[in-house]
Amino acid sequence: MGEDRIKLRMVKDRAFIGGVVVLSFLSMVPLLLILFYILRNGISSLSWEFLIELPRPVGEKGGGVANAIVGSLLLVIIASLPAIPLGVSAGVYLSEHRDGRLSSLVRLAVEVLHGTPSIVLGIIAYLWLVTTMGRFSALSGGIALSIMMLPVIVRATEETLKLIPDSLKEAALALGVPYHRTILKVVLPAGLSGIMTGIMISVARIAGETAPLLFTAFGNPFMNWNIIKPVNALPLLIYNYATSPYPEWHAIAWGASCVLVGLVLSLNIVARIIASRWKVQF
Amino acid sequence: MANVFSNKARALPQAPSPLTQTAFQRILLISALVVVILVLAILLSLIISSFPSLKAFGLNFFFSTTWDPVSSRFGAVVFLAGTLLTSFLALLICLPFSLAISIFIGEYFRERILSSLLKQVTELLAGIPSVIYGFWGLFVLVPIVRNLEMKLGVLPYGVGILSASVVLSVMIVPYAASIGREVIALVPSDLKEAGYSLGATRQEVVTKIILPYARSGILAGILLALGRALGETMAVTMVIGNSNIIPRGIFSPGNTMASVIANEFTEATGALYLSSLIEIGLLLFIVEVIINLIGRYVIKRVTVEV
């Protein structure tokens, strides 16, 4: 009788690990499916012209997504310009003031920002910029994305600098180097790889975002470099074309998806390489 | 040689003025303050812009199923229902998979190539933009659901709560697995060895010792996933059917708080309409903050325990 019990437990044991393995591998399936579909449907649209031409009106064949690529680039630049200095500064503050009431407050604020749904940030950028400017613009879209980048950069900076031994800072200060130069020329360079990784990850995060752009950057069928006018972006284009009734546009959306996924994946891979190769040893 | 030393060392210029030094400290301080002020400003803006709607509908907003732009009467119940339904269903669906991944990486195949492969894949999953999930969901998943619905004799929308939940569940698998796998790996060996020496099978050690010990970490991951699901916009918008009637079942189309904002914001005519949408955004914001804070609290307790 005891032997039956034991046998049952052995069976359960085998079944359990079997279940764990099966479920784990099953969870990889969607990724493979998505990549497969994107490649299968999108690869036929990809060409050099696809990347440098503008979209054609409905019904006409061909055309490309150049304006969306340019728009995405523009948005990333507009977002990075405030987010990087502000984020790194705040991160330095947090690592220099480990305990402190303001520090706890800042960390809380960073958490809240990180968890804010991107569509809410779109609303905010709309309220702050679109209504005051009276129009949709790349600027408002960029600002929404900037707020999304901020918490990632602050956290990455703080975590990286926390790992740098205090003795490095003390060595510089003991040489008579003033505080600001110690931070800027000794501490930050030592933490550069971690900070750069954080920046790349935050860029990858916003490059694929659509929701905050829906009523800020808004989209634009034409090429636009002007930051106070509406601009197109790869995710926006994909959304608009995918939900349209036109098969030619669907094809373009698949092609654009290839480009976007390729971009986001490359950024993530580069971030990982930077994290391991450039790491400073202590 | 002595000359170079004595000349240069004595000739070191005056230290930079205290002004430069404190200016730098001030810049750091101001950056920190800006972050805090930003959050407060976001909250404030949302509240102020929700005023018209708050005044017009008050608490009834959260109990009314009417969403009628024509007569300017708005209520959020449909979207609350849609959000809660899709998020919890998605959590339910993803849980076995996330748990399996956590156990796989944290316990069974720790330090093996297979685990780092799985880790990479789940991280890649998390990196795919949501509009792409929506796109795939719309063109691949929805037809499948439509076939299923036809077989079941239900109205074959294809889009609806079920499709949205499935897409969401795929998206949140990495989040639910993330913290869990770390915590599971950190369970002290002597606890496990105690179990084995009592004659427990591996499965029993996992279910009776490891998982209970790691439950805070697993919970934290689940909260993280829930937060992600609640705020997800694009993928949901593309497959949920965008109907403003309360869903009758998982095969009905519906709308979530995030998706209704995405759909109707640019077409909102009238201040009250816009204000109602913004109030929904405010609600979303507050819910997310609360979930985040709870998750944070749980994580803090995990780090203390471990």
Added chain:
Amino acid sequence: MEGTVLRTEALSAYFGENRVVNKVSLSIPERKVTTVMGPSGCGKTTLIRCFNRIHELIPGAKIEGRVLLREEDVYAMDAIVLRRRIGMVFQRPNPFPTMTIYDNVIAGYKLNGIELSREERDIMVEGSLKKAALWDEVKGHLRRKGTFLSGGQQQRLCIARALAMNPDILLLDEPTSALDPKATARIEKLIVELKKTVTLILVTHNIAQAGRVSDFTAFLYLGELVEFGPTEKLHTAPKDKRTEEFLTGKFG
């Protein structure tokens, strides 16, 4: 006392409310090696960190009393200027990891944006590394980062870096406690050499080391200066019972 370069008057140092150094009055003779010795936690590290004002960087730290460098109040001058006259070597070697060996030596100048001609830099690097007895080992590798050096070599690099500023005083906070015996011996030899050009204040809990290298010894116990005098006298005929007990190993 011949040529006092630094002295303290009733110096006390606190971490918040916790007094770690208690009314220490000490005179450091010029161009000699003075050891500050005592058991762990006696306040010796904190004491010397008051000399170059590194102590005050810790939140909540404060001092009472005076520290005078050549009769100038150290707390009345600019801390940055002070730290260029008093150099410090730390317990764990800490060369700047993102800089080459060459740049590490002249880091005090580089980081302050002081322009030196190529020739001046070369002379300074060679001179400091020779003074720190490291030149022969690294002269072919000046453009490499310092992280490939052994612990002892890294510490000598840090000494070279501090010496390049041509300080009046060099503070050494347990400089060999992280090193193996061979490296320790080399640095002890270096310390004795260096006193020809610079005053050295050494902190250690290693009695034998104090006996080997120093001319004068100050014994600190629970923050108080118990005894101070020529090393040989203090070791062979200590005046205070606590000193004797420490020397004979009654407590560590």
